[in-house]
Amino acid sequence: MIAQRALSAGLLAVLTTASVSACGDRTEPQSTQRPAQQSTESTQQAAPPAAGSPAAKVPALTITDPWVKATKRGMTAAFGTLVNNTDADVTVVSGASPLSPEIELHEIVGSGDKAVMRPTKGGFVIPARGTHRLQPGGDHIMLMGVTKAVKPGARIPFTLTLTGGQTLEFTAVSKTFAGAREDYRPGKNKSDHGTGEDDN
DSSP states (O other): OHHHHHHHHHHHHHHHHHHHHHHHHHHHHHHHHHHHHHHHHHHHHTSOOOTTSGGGGOOSEEEEEEEEEOBSSEEEEEEEEEEEOSSSOEEEEEEEBTTBSEEEEEEEESOGGGOEEEEOTTOEEEOTTOEEEEOTTSSEEEEEEEOSOBOTTOEEEEEEEETTSOEEEEEEEEEOOOTTOOOOOTTOBGGGOOOTTTOO
């Protein structure tokens, strides 16, 4: 009887040890899974911003200090600095404004008395992460057929269209500018630009 009790006690001890060992084997994989889950969560937080986040809404092209030359009627021009916020060249191919039924992108070719104004071929190209300045006596947005006076302080809406169909909308403020007395008549020499009835 004593021998049987000793045998039963020994068998119970062996079974208890085996059960504890088996539980220990099952808990170890669980502990190794937790760091992996934490690592996955950290990676997701560090991922690039979603399409709808503020960081993803930076436009390809912006413009700084846009303005329009005040005029009585006829022709005028818009200026500013185009800023490319991308890693590739951006090209402005056309412009529109309720102020003018006909808008062209113009450039000045030559210098001095031989400087000639004409529509630019291919539009305005803004280099990657660069700028392109529109200024009196240089590249500009030409507005023709203006039928009402553009007084200083007026706010004029514009839409520029880029290659690929993207657009840039902005508002330019009108101001008086005598400068080189440009009247923005295509094909005219810069030195021929008189005061005319289009100037202020």
